Every structure is written in structure tokens, then in C-alpha cells.
Amino acid sequence: MKNRLEELRKAKGLRQEELADILEVSRQTIGSLENGRYNPSITLAFKIAKVFNLSIEEVFIYEEE
Amino acid sequence: MFSKKGSHVLILGVGLLLVLLGILALKGSLPVFTVSPVLPYLMVGLGAGLFGTGFGSLVRREILQHDPALARRERIEAGDERNQSLLALAKAKAYDVFIYAFGAILLALAIVPEMNMAVLLALVLVYVMVVGMMLFTFARLQRKS
Numbered sequence: 001m002k003n004r005l006e007e008l009r010k011a012k013g014l015r016q017e018e019l020a021d022i023l024e025v026s027r028q029t030i031g032s033l034e035n036g037r038y039n040p041s042i043t044l045a046f047k048i049a050k051v052f053n054l055s056i057e058e059v060f061i062y063e064e065e
Numbered sequence: 066m067f068s069k070k071g072s073h074v075l076i077l078g079v080g081l082l083l084v085l086l087g088i089l090a091l092k093g094s095l096p097v098f099t100v101s102p103v104l105p106y107l108m109v110g111l112g113a114g115l116f117g118t119g120f121g122s123l124v125r126r127e128i129l130q131h132d133p134a135l136a137r138r139e140r141i142e143a144g145d146e147r148n149q150s151l152l153a154l155a156k157a158k159a160y161d162v163f164i165y166a167f168g169a170i171l172l173a174l175a176i177v178p179e180m181n182m183a184v185l186l187a188l189v190l191v192y193v194m195v196v197g198m199m200l201f202t203f204a205r206l207q208r209k210s
Contacts, residue, residue, distance in 0.1 A: 020141075029147040038147050 002061040006034040008052045023047050077119025083112025167192055
């Protein structure tokens with residue numbers, strides 16, 4: 001699943017380590033999310049959206065296979 | 066029953082005791098432990114493993130107690146959902162490999178003429194228990210989720 005995580009993180013002036021710290025996940029998880037290699041749980045998706053004051057749909061882009 | 070620190074100390078102590086008893090048994094000072102010729106070696110090996118585990122856990126605990134930031138990172142790494150998901154996938158892969166590899170070994174042992182039937186049946190029992198555990202856990206998770 002594609003997402004705007006990297007764009008949103010950079011716009012907020014956060015490093016991957018800082019975002020990872022806020023979300024209480026590892027830095028590798030943030031890297032994998034940004035590369036689209038890992039799809040988060042619904043709980044983590046909500047937490048991410050909340051950090052940026054957006055809805056999940058505004059952060060994660062669902063595409064039909 | 067024991068505190069976390071207490072259980073680490075207990076593991077360390079049991080390990081140390083096993084190593085000492087194993088060494089004494091190897092020197093012939095403890096005839097009661099020489100029932101099997103491999104028992105002293107097993108005691109030393111198992112004891113060294115337990116001692117190392119207990120000692121490592123105690124050192125780790127001490128370091129984390131004096132470094133709250135590191136303790137927080139450790140907690141995050143341990144609870145990280147991607148780590149847990151990857152660990153579950155790795156375990157599932159290992160299970161798949163185990164089923165074929167252990168099954169092949171059982172078949173190979175079964176056709177060895179001088180194979181001890183009791184040993185073979187014990188290995189089959191372990192195999193069945195592992196598969197049974199997987200099916201039981203799957204059914205339990207199906208009910209819970």
C-alpha cells in the first residue's frame with residue numbers, strides 16, 4: 001500500500017528516529033512504511049494519522065490490485 | 066513466586082551448581098552421577114548455558130535500570146509490531162521446514178534395521194506433539210479472534 005508518510009514527516013521537520021519515538025515503534029518500521037514494504041496494523045495507521053492530524057485515507061492510499 | 070531478579074539469580078545459581086557437580090563427577094568424586102558416562106558432560110554443558118543466561122540477564126537488567134532511555138528503546142523494540150510480525154513469519158517458516166526435515170529423518174530412521182523402537186516412537190511422539198500444538202493453537206486463535 002502506498003502512503004504519504006515520508007512527505008508528511010519531512011513537512012513536519014521530523015527525522016525517522018523522532019517519528020519512531022513519537023509512535024513508539026522502531027526506526028526500521030518507519031523506513032519500511034515509507035518504502036511501502038510494510039503495511040501497518042489499523043492501530044498504528046490510526047496513530048500515524050493522528051500525529052499528522054489527518055484521516056487514515058489522507059495518509060495511506062488504497063489501490064485495487 | 067520469585068521476583069524477576071530472583072529468578073535470574075536462581076538460574077545462575079543452578080547453572081553454577083550443575084557445572085561444579087559436573088566437574089566433580091568428571092573427576093570421579095561423585096560416583097552417583099556416573100550412572101551414564103555422558104551425564105557429567107551434559108551437566109557441565111547445561112550448567113554453563115544456564116549460568117550464561119542468568120548472568121547475562123542480570124547484567125542486562127542492571128544496565129537497563131540505570132539507563133531509562135535505553136530501557137524505553139528496548140521496550141519499543143520488543144513491542145514493535147513489525148518486529149513481532151517478522152518474528153511470527155520466521156517462526157512459521159521454521160515450522161514448515163521442521164515438518165519436512167524431521168519427517169524425512171523419521172522415515173530414514175524407520176528403515177534402519179537396528180533402530181531402537183522406543184527411541185523411534187519417542188521421536189514420532191515429539192513430531193505428533195508439535196503438529197498437535199500447532200493445530201490446537203490455530204483452533205484456539207480461531208475461537209479468540
